[in-house]
Amino acid sequence: MQPSDEPPAPATPEQLHLLHAAAPRVVAERVRAEPDEPAVPQPVARVVLDVSLAHLDRPFEYAVPADLAQSARPGVRVKVRFAGKDVSGFVVDRVDEPEHTGKLTPLRRVVSPEPVLTASVLAAARTIADHYAGPLADVLRLAVPPRHAAAEKALDAKPVTEPARPGGEDSTAWQRYPAGDAFLRRLAAGDDPAASWLAAPTVDPDQDWPAALAHAARATLHGGRGAVLVVPDHRDLDRLEAAVIAALGEGRHVRLTAEQGPQARYTAWLKALRGHVRCVIGTRAAAWAPVRDLGLLACWDDGDDLLAEPRSPYPQTREVLRVRAGRERAALLLGGFARSVPVQRWLATGTVRDVSARTAPGSVPRVVVAGDEREVERAGAAAHAHLPPVAWSTAHAALADGPVLVQVPRRGYLPTLRCGQCRQIARCGACHGPLGLTAPTAPASCRWCGRQASPWRCPECYGTALRAAVVGARRTAEELGRAFPGTTVLRSGAGEVLGHVGPEPKLVIATPGAEPVAETGYAATLLLDAWALLDRSALDAGEETLRRWLAAAALTRPAARGGAVVVCGAASGVTLPPVEALARWAPATFAERELAARRELDLPPASWMALVTGDAADLGAFADAARHALDDSIPLERIGPMPAPGGGEGTALLLRTALPHAPAASRAVAAARAVRSARKLPGTVTVRVDPSGALL
Incomplete structure (x- = not known):
């Protein structure tokens, strides 16, 4: 052209x-x-x-x-x-x-x-663009920050000295893992191991995951190479930065996030590009850092949805790190208390090796599942209450020894209401959205359009009374404040996220992902409304639930020190794999089971899949163009059309084929996008290759 x-x-x-x-x-x-x-x-x-x-x-x-x-x-x-x-x-x-x-x-x-665009970053960006069937320009916008002239001038004026290599001291954080010392030795020797690391829970900051990542970076720098460490959010980054400073000293790293101002982000990028520092830590934006002589790419909690890019072509951070590690012959470390199903597939195919510790019964918290047969015999219907007796007694005993964490899966006050007579979900008469309460004295209002529903009448039974269907974090804080008079109650969630709490007895109400770290660990953790996480209509509902539970339970003291975790609201009488995996602290077994189920059903990551959304009239033509660009011997299955996931506008269509045909299928989808672009067809068609489980 x-x-x-x-x-x-x-x-x-x-x-x-x-x-x-x-x-x-x-x-x-x-x-x-x-x-x-x-x-x-x-x-x-x-x-x-x-x-x-x-x-x-x-x-x-x-x-x-x-x-x-x-x-x-x-x-x-x-x-x-x-x-x-x-x-x-x-x-x-x-x-x-x-x-x-x-x-x-x-x-x-x-x-x-x-x-600013190095040859290695360019090659990785081209591979990522091809994998996700998107334009290279979209990936480069994510990879290279905008220029800031003042940052260049300010950095040019500063004298630069070549950073000295840190010492190669032994790491106490990796001694609990049988393969830990060997992994560090290979990093220091310049090798490129790829590992899936299941971290063992601990409340000792010298052995926790931030210290382990910092020691892995120190071993890499001791060998004369650079390191990139990626975490999901700023709270994890604050913990990691403190550990990196303790392991490497001041001035040996830079912090790189998309939330930084333009000058700070570009300055950090230039310092890595020019070799002023060899260690970069940050959120998903740091995955593209142009570190010289790259030797380690590490990611903590790769299953967190914050590590999935929300902008086209929607790359996942773990995939970016895997591609860069392969192209630059660097080590790859994917860690977490849980193991994501894509990483489990890499483990099964030999792409990564297992690095985990054997967890003794006393080294993890004791897990109690509320609502079992014995508790029903003792407490009757109260065993299935929002705060069952076993949870109340556990919290009451733990408050004598330290803080208690209460994880609530919903924020707000009463985010969902039901009819008080027939128990149907109460919906708005204008847009049919769910009704909720934002405060004790506020009228019921729609969560979608914001209209007040006063007066309200049920269209099924004509009742006018409303009752709670889901209890939010604010209402839970009220209830626990009344149940434990005189106890300090703190909330951590959207708008006000706490980083740390002291060792004093208190109740900490937090939504998933916003749990603050207790200095000496929580004496007990209550996981309320388990059904709200388990009953989500998403492919990764069980995987995501276990990941959130393990993250909260890992902040709890081990059973040897009296730590306990109580799961409330799980259905009784049925086998729930996430509950079993938490009770036995067996995230590896759960990931193996989940991958086997995906293979049996031919679902990602056991197959290649693309989610195409847009107007129904455009999806058929798009699928035809992709089919035409693909070899006749390669099957391309269509699933749908169906409503767009997440309640969005438009229609969705799934395209699926076997994993060996994934590169050809991505090229075919890219060709179909090029057809629409060249012909300037009206409408918008959005393509997500390897969509997250929440979209399926």
């Missing part, structure tokens, strides 16, 4: 299929000849444009003017003329001869001489 002042001509499906099946031809814009210029070494620059159109997902050739010959290096940002407009892009290569036979348009200017 020729860049020009006119819109590009539409491409046929056959042309696009040939374009993606073979190596892309690099073309350039025909312009009027310019006067002769001095000879320039490697006068042709190949530029990746910051354009998200799928049919333009390839480099374009431009001429390098003499005045830009030195600054237009691979990796720098440039401005070029494309389709009559100035467009940003990255120079990815300089060559002697163009593939295009016409006159090349010259580069407009070099935005900055800093080569």
